[in-house]
Amino acid sequence: MGASGEFDLVVVGGGPTGENLADRAVAGGLSVALVEHQLVGGECSYWACVPSKALLRPPAALREARRLPGAGESVRGAIDADAVLRRRDSFVGDWKDDGQAEWLASVGIELVRGHGRLDGERRVVVEGRDGERRVLTARHAVAVCTGTTAALPPLPGLGAAGVWTSREATSAHEVPGRLAVVGGGVVAVEMATAWAGLGSRVTVLVRGSGLLPRMEPFAGELVAEALADAGVDVRFGVSVGGVERAGELVLDLGEGGELRTDEVLFATGRRPATGDLGLESVGLEPGGWIEVDDTGLATGVPGGWLYAAGDVNHRALLTHQGKYQGRIFGAVIADRAAGRELDMAPWGRSVATADLAAVPQVVFADPEVAAVGLTLAEAEAAGRRVRAVDYDLGNVAGAGLHADGYRGRARAVVDLDRETLLGVTFVGPGVAELLHSATIAVTAEVPLARLWHAVPAFPTISEVWLRLLETYRG
Template identity: 65%
Template structure:
């Protein structure tokens, strides 16, 4: 094993997914010397096993569904999807799981890149074990940022490893369409992958331990997605858990809590995430390996003056766009502290506070129909002690929905704070609503008074006119 001299940087970033890339970019933009360490592919989970491949699988599904709603077009799109072409495009979108382009971009920012397993080795110190046995020692003058993300969690079922189950990684990178697929879980990964593989030709069975899909959203979101999955040919079983899984040759055999026996070609467990902190050297700085890392609003680890945890590892909001937002906040805070400048913007919405990760988290679920939300659901707002009112409208009252396609089904809800006359949250369900959610995010994050929203006039005839219908319903409540 070869070892380099200790190399000093202003900032050392461990993890080169979108979060780590953005921390490094912000640090370099502030004039700080920066090193980035990555043990797998630069671009991280999002680029190769999550956001990009999953959405490339879902895009043709949603476009075909939209086309089938349009008179004069639906007759042209009645056949099956070309699964081979969809998978080939997915491979192209992921760069065939090669990161040359992203490495080039990272280096173009001026950051130094080290490929290997990065581990903390005491205060402001990171060791990197490279793929050829080399060992680098990096020290940080100002900050180490842990941006290592999260991984899928598998349940503790006897013999599960022998079954070779899918996690989100296998579900987004599979090279063939399974004839029968069991999906265990009811969250975002479960419903998106059920949607994609059902449309590509699998016979999908979804097993949900709880009472419905998308439990972190308004109940109607999960209900509408479940209804659509079943109309597409999938089977959704709620209140059902997996008791045992075995593989008999090429067949997976699943035994459920109801005593049913289900046969499949593959089984996907989409049952939660855990932080990638188990082999990070946390014990050398007094933290527990494998734990989520608690942070303040500047993303600095609780009790530390130099260690930051950005993205999934802090468990604030396990979403790529929220992690990139955190990275911008962390980069600004690191740069300010390195320059000896007090964090002057200390108000909740200042440049050094990740307030949106508690007050205005946005999410889009790319199913048919899409489900999108920002801020709090009704139940969350009530649990938090806010005095609120839920205002609901159907998209059938919106002219743009009828133009979007025949039989458009959708629903919108806004949560109005009765004390401040602002919005605590918005949920939209329906085809194409993912492109509407940012307007809701502006209203929630900006704490725009409802009476002022009256003057933000939506264009006619678009789906955005749902805002007028919601405001009218609130006025008449």
């Protein structure tokens, strides 16, 4: 048995969520150990958000230049895929976490490398890569921030075929000649966009009838049209029945149909990374999501000591929401340890209200999709009296100046009883930077009468705010 240690808080999982939670707890006066068995910085830093956006941006910049007369004429050559991959590598630090580890030390967080497992109340056993075991005891709390892993369907031949998950899709060092993407969600759309932009012949296989099913329907429709215009073969109502690798990959599409490809990405969802976490030692089901209350406290564990933040609690599977939870829950743990009163009112400092009412998300496709809050269907299902206000983004002067033939759409979901916004969706080139204004409007529940006085600068795409308000007022 190796060295043991006692801390106020033990955080299991060193991704962005765990880092933020640990940082806020230290700021609140607690001693913190952070356990990580892979790279500090987690999935987002090395295999998801950062590398995917590094792959997406150069092809997007090239497309934008080609859409502008005067600039497009000067863009003659093809994209340099090798240069894009090298730039991607630089953003992930060549998959080394030295800088992240140094930051932990600089703020007083002790990094414990190894695989952490719960071992009863307030106790975590860490097994290092060399087999050494260390027992960590928490005076106040343990926080699980282990995130998720790719969920693969139980298909014949899948295990032996060497298929891609999101990790391989963002870290590959060669552009496949042919790439099949199975799925219709955010990862599927972004990776189809990225690799098509880098030169792959991409086929997207979607079981359902549309892309981005959790967003407003027009978002998936516009993205599907743009993918098709870019040469991507998007097929709906298709199920993969099996996979076989014999030099190339062969996908069984049923009824004698097949697809031959060089690589296949299964972007078919995520599952909680809790299968080997020792949940059974505290009365929870191994491999399951950890249900929490709005302060991050696990509802199925007595004693008020186990917390779960980020994707693992299934509240909002987005890196920025995990970081948000980390900031709030880390402060809650410190406040409870010090006996300080919590602020439990909606939008109070001690509750993650935004997880339920104002989750922002950007899909970095072409066109971009940016949304926050509820869709029209979600608002109606919640029993709210609402109205959807739509506007063609291409009719905004700033959009026309941004690119010839600009195509896009905006929707605001208005609560008719309170005349505030429940949700906003933008689709179009460059709309990601519009999202925070919408997030503020939804989060702050700004009355439409007050938004009328928030004057957008001319000629920017943000003038769509004025057009939405004009459309609503009639």
